[in-house]
Amino acid sequence: MFKKILVANRGEIAVRIIRACKEWGISTVAVHSDVDKDSMHVRLADESICIGSHQPQNSYLNISALMSAVDVTGAEAIHPGYGFLSENAHFAEIVTKHGVKFIGPSSELIKKMGDKVEAKKIAKENGLPIIEGSDGEVISISDAKKVCDKIGYPVLIKAAGGGGGKGMKIVTKYEELNDLFSMAKLEAKKYFNNDKLYIEKYFKNPRHIEVQVLSGKNRTVHLNERDCSVQRNHQKLIEETPSPIIDEKIRSDLLNKTVKMVEKIGYEGAGTVEYIYENGKFYFLEMNTRVQVEHPVTEMATGIDIVKEQIWIANKGDTALTQEDIKPRGHVIECRINAEDPSKNFQPSPGIIKVCHQPSGFRTRVDGAIFQGCKITPFYDSLICKLICQGRNRTEAIQRMLRALDEFVIEGITTTIDLHKKILKNSKFINSDFDVNWLSKESFY
C-alpha cells in the first residue's frame, strides 16, 4: 500500500480522504491556501503545506505549487477529491509523468469523459441513450442559433469541460441567447479553464439519476443508483438511494448498461455515470471520473467505503469487490448543508461559525470540516458539510433526517438546514412527486 498521499483539495472532501488514508495506515499531506491555514483538513493531516493565496488559481488549481509540495514531502500518490483539479487531464498527466500515482482513471480517460462532447459520443457508441443537441462543440453565437433553431427552445448551454451546474445556462428564447452564451463562456473559462460549449435540448421535468461504479483492471461493479433530483440552480441539494421512482426493470437495465459501458472503456477507480430520467426513459448526461459529493449515500446503503476502495484500486490495479459483495440495505438520504441563505435566493453566507453542534445517533453520519470558531470564507464552494441518514425504508430515513436536522445547530452564518426541514416535511417530497426544477418553483419562504 502507499506510504504517503497528498490530498489536493480542501474542506469536507479533504477531511473525508484523510480519514480513509488514516484507516489504511497511510500518512497524509494537506495543501492549503493562505486563508485556509486553520482549517480542519490542515489540522487532521500529518503534514501541511501552504501552496498559494486565496484565489483558487493561485493555490488549489496551481499545478506547479502542488507538484513542488509532492517533491518536498515525498508523497507517492495524489488524491484530487472533487472539483478543482480532479477532472483535469493535464494535471493527471503531469502527476503520472513525475512517477506519482494519480488516484483516479488515466489522463486519457479523464480527457475523453471530461470533454462532454466526446463523452456523449462514447456513450452512444456503447449503447447508452443520449440527449438530442449540437453535434459537438458550438463556437460562435451564429452556430448556437442554428442548433437552437433546429432542436427548438428551450435549450441548455453547457460547458464541455464543466460540471456542478457551473457554466450552464437555460435559454428560453433567441433574445437571451447572446448574453447567456457569453456568460456561460466566461464561467467555463474561469472554472474549468476551457471555454468550449455545447448545446442540448432542455428537459422540462426530468429527474436526475446516477449510477456509482468502482472499476479495476479485472472488473467493474456498480453500487446501485442515486436519485439527486432535489436541486437548486442546477446543483444537488438532497440525494437518496434507491431512487423512489424507478421500477426493478428500469433499474436493472440502467445498471447493466452502465457497467457494460464502463467496463468497455477500461475505466479505473470510482466513477459516476449521470442520467436524465423523464417519462420512463433515461438519457446519458455525463460521466464524473472522480469521487462525488454524495458518495456517502451509497456508502451507508452498501457498507462499502468508496474512498478506501479508490485508494486500493489506485495501488493494486484491480478491485477486490465482486457484484455479489454489493448488497444495499434500506433507504439513505443526504442533505447538503451550504453556507447560503435560501430565503434570499441562496445568497452566499460567509462568516464565522460561533456555535456548532453536529447531530449524531443511530444511522446518522456527518461529513464535514466545520467546528466552533471556524471561518467560512467567500472564496470557495458554499458546501460546508453533509448530513446522511439511513432508515429501513424511505419513511424512516425521512423521520431520522428530520430528527438529526433538529439537533443540528450552526450559528453565525445562515445555512440550508432550515430549508431541508421544510423540504422533508413537504408532501411533494414525501410522495416523491418532484423533478429537478421543483425547488425553483416551490416557495418555501
Next chain:
Amino acid sequence: MKINKKIIEELVGYLKEFNLSEIDYTEGSSRVKVSRSINNSNIIDSENKIIKSKIADVDESGSKITSPIVGTAYLAAEPGGKKFIDINQKIKKGQTIMIVEAMKTMNHVPSTQDGVVSKILVKDGEPVEFGQTLILLK
C-alpha cells in the same frame, strides 16, 4: 549543564519585540527554545485597525457605491477583458460596475445612481468586505 539566563532573557525580549510565539536558538552544542502563547484577538484587532485606517484614509467625497456582498472583486467580465467602467466615465443607475464573486457565484454589482466615476477604490482580484466602498461618483 549551566543554564545561561542572559540568553533566555534576551530571547524572551525578542519574542515580545517581534510578536513571535516561538524561538529555537542553537549555538555550538547548546540549544534554547522559548515560547509563549499569543492572544489571537490582539492580532485580529490590529488587523481590523489597519483595515479601518485604510478605509478612513480614502477621501470619500462624492457618492459611494458599496459592495452588497463579501467576496472577490473583478473589474472586467473576463481576465484581460474590457473593464466595466473607467475613471471619468458617465454611468447610469443599474449599470454593472464590477463583479463580486462569492462562493463561486458571480454577482454583478449595479450602480445605485447616475454619475461620473471619479475613483475606483478596489483592484482586480482583490477581496472586498460587505459594505466596502467600491467606487466614488461625482
